[in-house]
Amino acid sequence: MTTADGHRAAGGVALNEASSDTKNAPAVTDGRRVKGERRRRALIEATVRVIARDGAAGVTHRTVAREAELPTTATTYYFSSIDALLTAALTQCMEEDSARVEALAAGPGDATGKRRALALLMAEILTSPGHLLAEFELYLLAARRPEQRAATRRWKEALAAFARELTDDPVRVKLFTRAYDGLLLQALLDDEPPTADEFEDLLRELLPDAEADADGKSPG
Amino acid sequence: MTTADGHRAAGGVALNEASSDTKNAPAVTDGRRVKGERRRRALIEATVRVIARDGAAGVTHRTVAREAELPTTATTYYFSSIDALLTAALTQCMEEDSARVEALAAGPGDATGKRRALALLMAEILTSPGHLLAEFELYLLAARRPEQRAATRRWKEALAAFARELTDDPVRVKLFTRAYDGLLLQALLDDEPPTADEFEDLLRELLPDAEADADGKSPG
DNA sequence: CAACTATCGGGACTATCGTTCCACTTTCTA
DNA sequence: TAGAAAGTGGAACGATAGTCCCGATAGTTG
Structure with a gap:
């Protein structure tokens, strides 16, 4: 199984950081995932700021990434689509x-x-x-x-x-x-x-x- | 600088409130303008239908024109921009x-x-x-x-x-x-x-x- | 009739979109 | 330390967007 493909498919619907995470508890200690989770959260907050400023129509991979001061590909890596981003x-x-x-x-x-x-x-x-x-x-x-x-x-x-x-x-x-x-x-x-x-x-x-x-x- | 309201005459704000279909407006006797006004109205109604179906993000010159069964350029002719269309x-x-x-x-x-x-x-x-x-x-x-x-x-x-x-x-x-x-x-x-x-x-x-x-x- | 104006519509230009690819770095595991 | 896993980011592809250009057409006026 290729690395990127597998993770991307799983990350697309992963909206939970709440208590339903019981079976994957040790993964949270992974330094890589911790940092990734921080980025994911930053992207969500940047999305809200973009909508606040330009409306939902202004939400693109690029504008959100720029608002979060991250590269464009960060949005596609953490969210399978713009829709997933808006849902989150x-x-x-x-x-x-x-x-x-x-x-x-x-x-x-x-x-x-x-x-x-x-x-x-x-x-x-x-x-x-x-x-x-x-x-x-x-x-x-x-x-x-x-x-x-x-x-x-x-x-x-x-x-x-x-x-x-x-x-x-x-x-x-x-x-x-x-x-x-x-x-x-x-x-x-x-x-x-x-x-x-x-x-x-x-x-x-x-x-x-x-x-x-x-x-x-x-x-x- | 959207000064190019074009030669769309003064119809930009001409919102007829008449519930009945009174076509004998005193200002417009030109057959060309009458037909144009009909198109303009059709575009507005098509816009609402497009938003109803696909949301405001689905409103483009092309989708509205297709919904109204008119050529793409009709939207640019009657409305200086997408924004003007949404305002109307x-x-x-x-x-x-x-x-x-x-x-x-x-x-x-x-x-x-x-x-x-x-x-x-x-x-x-x-x-x-x-x-x-x-x-x-x-x-x-x-x-x-x-x-x-x-x-x-x-x-x-x-x-x-x-x-x-x-x-x-x-x-x-x-x-x-x-x-x-x-x-x-x-x-x-x-x-x-x-x-x-x-x-x-x-x-x-x-x-x-x-x-x-x-x-x-x-x-x- | 011709001149003129309003309308029409095909086509094309540039910009930007969502998305993908791929080489790269960092972090964990053994 | 080697190798796998996870994350990173520059570049580019095809699709589609807004808008403009310009010739063609239809209605009006003289």
């Missing part, structure tokens, strides 16, 4: 976003505090509109391929988990899960980005405090 | 969408009826997910260029006008305006599209019927 970038972004929202949901504070924390996060996200724009482009890419929806499903479930911290109403949870992305998308079209206070106002309407009349849910 | 497609889409929502807002029926009508429209839109996907891709394109936001501003104002038919609360209006697109975007990522009933549930939460509120703002 989407998975990475959804993972990061989900982790952030999950941390907020599981973190301390009552409903009001969590709402405030999310509003602050949204405002912070909008300080780099390019990155958000890149995520939306990758998002649309996933909408075309059902096999890529594992990443977006993960994100939706993270949103739902956050909403369930603030309400028991399933319709409210569904509404929040489906409306959240729209709030950020519309903000991208504003002439000036909304403030955290504005987001907090909207979130309060979306996920209001439990009413006094039909209470039954007390914190703690 | 975005403007056209936003115009159509705005007109539909405005018709609903200005139409007959009470709040409940209008909410139901919008839910039906949303469900109908999702029967051609490709077209919706195309609109979102164009939407993101506009997010990168402030000079193109006239089209999206028009759309946002149409949404706000609809919301104001159902509520006087400015926060509610803002929330609806910013959440609506998200509802459709998330629906694209579902394994099966939501029904009109589901949308109606969400819209009822988003824009509830006016109720006597203890907050001091009472209708009447």
